[in-house]
Amino acid sequence: MILGGDIGSYALAREFHEAFHVQSHILASAPIAAVAHSSIVSVHHVERLDETEVSRVVTALAQEKSDATCVVIGNTDALISVLSHCKDTFPENCVCPIPNEEAIRLVSDKATFAKLCAEHGLDTPLTEVVSLAGTDEIAPTAIPFPLVAKPARSSEYAGQLLHGFKKVYFIEKQSELDELWDQLRSDGFTGDFLVQELIRGDDTYMDSLTIYMGSNGKPQLFGSAQVLLEDHAPSMLGNPVAMITRPMPDLWDRAASLLSSVGYQGFANFDIKRDPATGRILFLEVNPRIGRNSFYVCAAGVNPMRALVTDVVDGKGKRCFKADEKILYTLVPVSLVRRYVRDPELAREVNELVAAGKVYDPQRYAADMAPRRRLDVELTEKNQHRKFARYYPEPTDTSF
Numbered sequence: 384m385i386l387g388g389d390i391g392s393y394a395l396a397r398e399f400h401e402a403f404h405v406q407s408h409i410l411a412s413a414p415i416a417a418v419a420h421s422s423i424v425s426v427h428h429v430e431r432l433d434e435t436e437v438s439r440v441v442t443a444l445a446q447e448k449s450d451a452t453c454v455v456i457g458n459t460d461a462l463i464s465v466l467s468h469c470k471d472t473f474p475e476n477c478v479c480p481i482p483n484e485e486a487i488r489l490v491s492d493k494a495t496f497a498k499l500c501a502e503h504g505l506d507t508p509l510t511e512v513v514s515l516a517g518t519d520e521i522a523p524t525a526i527p528f529p530l531v532a533k534p535a536r537s538s539e540y541a542g543q544l545l546h547g548f549k550k551v552y553f554i555e556k557q558s559e560l561d562e563l564w565d566q567l568r569s570d571g572f573t574g575d576f577l578v579q580e581l582i583r584g585d586d587t588y589m590d591s592l593t594i595y596m597g598s599n600g601k602p603q604l605f606g607s608a609q610v611l612l613e614d615h616a617p618s619m620l621g622n623p624v625a626m627i628t629r630p631m632p633d634l635w636d637r638a639a640s641l642l643s644s645v646g647y648q649g650f651a652n653f654d655i656k657r658d659p660a661t662g663r664i665l666f667l668e669v670n671p672r673i674g675r676n677s678f679y680v681c682a683a684g685v686n687p688m689r690a691l692v693t694d695v696v697d698g699k700g701k702r703c704f705k706a707d708e709k710i711l712y713t714l715v716p717v718s719l720v721r722r723y724v725r726d727p728e729l730a731r732e733v734n735e736l737v738a739a740g741k742v743y744d745p746q747r748y749a750a751d752m753a754p755r756r757r758l759d760v761e762l763t764e765k766n767q768h769r770k771f772a773r774y775y776p777e778p779t780d781t782s783f
Contacts, residue, residue, distance in 0.1 A: 384407070384408045384409075384410060384441055384444060384445075384453060384454070384455045384456070385407050385408070385409050385410070385424075385456055385457070385458070386409075386410050386411075386432055386437065386455075386456070386457035386458070386462045386465070386466070387409070387410075387411055387432070387457060387458055387459055387462055388409055388411025388412070388413060388414025388415060388418045388419070388426070389414075389415055389418075389458075389459075389675065390415065390417070390675060390714065390745065390746065391458040391459075391674070391675030391676070391677065392409055392411070392414075392418065392458055393415075393417060393418050393421065393424070393745060393746065394675070394676070394677050394678040394681075394745040395407070395456060395458060395673070395677060395688065396409065396418075396421070396423055396424045397423065397678065397681075397745055397748050397751070398677065398678065398681050398686050398687060398688040398689075399688045400423040400748075400750065400751075401681070401686060402686045402688050402689040402692070403688075403689075403692070406423055406424060406425055407423065407424050407425070408424070408425050408427060408444055409424045409425070409426050409427065410427050410429045410432060410437065410440055410441075411426060411427075411428065411429065411432075412428065412429060412430050412431065412432065414426055415759075415763075416756075416759040416762075416763070417746055417756060417759045417760055417763060420753070420755045420756040420759055421751055421756060422750075422751050422753060422756075423748070423750065423751045427440060427444070432462060432465060433465060434465055434468050434469040435469075437465055437466070437469055438469045438472045438473070441453075441455055441473050441474075441477065442472070442473060442474055445473065445474040445476055445477050446474060448476070449474075449476060450476075451476065452476055452477075452478060452696045453474075453476055453477045453478070454477075454478055454479075454480070454691070454692065454695070454696065455470070455473065455477050455478070455479045456479070456480065456481075456673075457481070457672065458672050458673060458674070458675060458677075459541075459672070460491060460536075460537040460538040460541075460670060460671065460672070461537070461538045461541045463481055463487065463491075463538070463671050463672050464487070464538040466479055466481055467481060467482075467483075467484050467487055468484075478695045478696065480598075480648070480649050480650075480691055480694075480695045481649045481671065481672075482647050482648055482649045482651075482671055483646065483648070485645070485646075486645045486646055486647045486648075486671075487671045489645045490641075490642070490645065490647065490651065490669045490671055491536060491537070491538065491669070491670070491671045492535050492536050492575075493510075493533070493534075493535045493536070493577050493668050494510070494512045494535050494575060494577065496666075496668060496669060497510055499641055499644070499645070500641065500666050502644075503637065503640060503641045503644070504637075505637060505641065505666045506663050506664060506665045506666065507665055507666055507667070508531075508579040508580045508582055508665055508667065509526055509579065509580040510577055510578070510579045510580075511524055511525070511526060511577070511578040511579075512535065512575050512576075512577060513564070513575065513576045513577070513578055514574075514575050515564065515567050515568055515572050515573055515574060515575070515576060516573040516574075517573075518568075521561070521564050523557050523560075524557070524560060524578050526578055526579070526580055527580070528554065528555055528556055528557070529553060529554060529555045529581050529781075530554050530560075530578055530579060530580060530581050531551060531552065531553060531554070531577075531578075531579045531580075531581050532551070532552040532554050532560065532563060532576055532577065532578050532579070533550065533551045533552065533576065533577055533579070534574060534575070534576055534577070535574060535575035535576060535577050536574060536575070537670075539572075539574040540572070540574065542571075542572075543567070543570060543572055544618045546570055547617075548566075548567070548570070548617075549617040549618070549620060550617065550618055550619065550620045550621060551620045551621055553581075553781070553783035554578075560578070564576075581781060582656050582658050582665055583658070583659060583660060583780055583781050584656065584657065584658065584659040584780070584781075584782070585723075585725070585778050585779060585780060585781075585782055586610050586611065586612050586613045586623075586723070586778070586782050587609065587610060587611055587724065587725075587726060587729060588610075588656055588657045588658075588659055589609075589610035589613065589623070589654065589655070589656050589657075589782075590607060590608065590609055590610065590631065590634070590654075590655040590656070590657065591607060591608050591610060591623060591626060591652065591653070591654065591655070591674070591676065591679070592605075592606070592607045592631065592634055592635065592638050592652070592653040592655065593605070593606040593607065593650065593651075593652050593653075593673060593674060593677065593679075593680050593687070593706075594606075594635065594638055594639055594642065594650070594651050594652075594653070595649070595650050595651075595673075595687060595690055595691065595694075596639070596642050596643070596647045596648050596649060596650075596651065597648065597694045597700040598648055598694055598695060598700060599700065599701070600643060600646065600648065601643070601703070602635070602639040602642075602643075602703055603690055603693075603694055603700050603701075603702070603703050603704065604680070604685060604687055604690045604703065604704045604705075604706070605630075605632075605635040605639075605703065605704070605705045605706065606628070606679065606680035606683055606685065606687070606705075606706035607628065607629060607630065607631040607634065607635065607706075608623075608626035608627060608628040608629060608676075608679050608683075608712065609626060609627050609629055609729075610623045610625070610626050611623075611625040611626055611627060611713075611720055611723070611724055611729065611733070612624050612625040612715065612719065612720055612723050612724070613782065614770075615770075615771065615774040615775035616770055616774050617774070621654070622675060622676075623676050624713065624714040624715045624767075625711070625712065625713040625714070625715055625719075625720045626676065626679055626711075626712045626713075627709065627710070627711055627712075627729070627732060627733070627736070628679055628680075628682070628683040628706065628707075628708065628709055628710050628712065629709065630705065630707040634653075634655065634664070635705075638651075638653050638666075638669075649671070649672075650671075650672055650673035650674075650677075650687070650691075651669050651670065651671060651672075652669065652670045652672065652673060652674030653666060653668070653669045653670075654666075654667040654668050654669070654670075655667065673687060676712065676714075678712065678743065678745035679706075679710075679712035679743070680706045681706075682708075682710045682712055682743035683706035683707065683708045683709075683710055684706045684707060684708040685704040685705070685706040690704050709736070709741070710736060710741045710742070710743055711733060711736040711737065711741060711742045711743070712743050712744075713742065713743075713744055714744060714745070714746070714764075714767075715764060715767040715771075716764055716765075716767060716768070717733070717737055717742065719767060719768065719771060720733055721733060721734075723771075723775075723778045725778055746760045746763070746764075747760060
């Protein structure tokens with residue numbers, strides 16, 4: 384059972400189908416067309432994915448399959464939070480492989496994550512934590528402009544995204560920052576925001592790490608990729624849409640050590656940026672879930688859902704899988720990737736992978752390409768040209 388109806392949920396369903404030839408149950412209020420018209424999922428329309436409704440629907444579905452083990456998984460911070468609060472109400476034949484609440488709190492709050500990184504010798508951007516609670520005047524920042532502002536906990540910010548607020552803000556002067564604080568308070572946001580130094584470099588200076596920490600507390604899956612292009616729509620800013628997979632063993636080990644220190648079990652996805660000016664490797668955040676681009680791990684040689692089931696269902700999770708094949712993963716047309724990749728060496732790699740047929744898009748699944756769904760995928764990908772023309776017409780040295 385998969386909570387949510389976006390491309391990240393479809394990727395998980397595809398991974399389950401490729402590994403076990405099963406149809407996944409998707410719980411969603413408004414699934415994207417490529418999910419709604421898929422033959423590899425059964426969609427259950429749930430108006431509100433809150434604790435009560437998730438518990439009710441999961442229980443009903445699990446009881447229908449009382450002779451099977453049901454894996455329940457989510458792939459947004461908000462849904463992981465919901466699952467963490469209601470998973471104990473699920474029937475005994477359910478497994479919900481997510482971290483415990485304390486581990487989620489420690490890593491998903493970007494402020495506490497920075498402290499953890501410092502304890503493990505991992506660099507993070509210079510950061511200030513700003514509380515929006517109350518009405519006290521917020522002091523001017525000491526961080527030089529331009530800078531970046533973003534919520535400390537994404538799960539507490541979902542409502543603001545629905546109200547038109549951005550996922551991440553690029554701030555050029557104090558008056559802009561003050562205006563943002565006023566707008567957030569007027570919208571009722573009372574959580575913490577981070578003000579961070581801007582790390583320059585375009586999208587290609589970002590890396591993604593995916594790790595699965597098994598029920599034995601040890602890493603059982605590693606995957607990683609260099610980002611080529613990110614989404615630039617305001618509510619999706621920073622989500623990779625094209626990557627080249629690469630092994631990053633040193634970063635794997637350092638990230639796994641951090642997760643192990645807090646008793647972490649389940650999937651984690653790290654965002655990392657390389658500073659072009661200094662060469663520093665900076666850990667920006669970790670998501671307590673596999674991430675919407677989980678299929679890059681599958682395309683690089685290891686199906687993460689097989690690794691998961693081997694551990695939590697079969698109880699045989701002892702070895703560590705490493706997704707180390709080199710492929711081009713993309714959610715957008717290759718022509719867009721070529722347009723935004725400015726580095727000649729990266730452009731050469733893209734062309735070589737395209738020529739070798741090593742291009743993977745989770746939406747384009749040969750076993751699930753009926754005419755209606757094929758049209759959905761084609762229209763979605765063509766719309767990417769319009770999105771980038773509107774929100775990011777030319778690549779920049781800051782990604783903003």
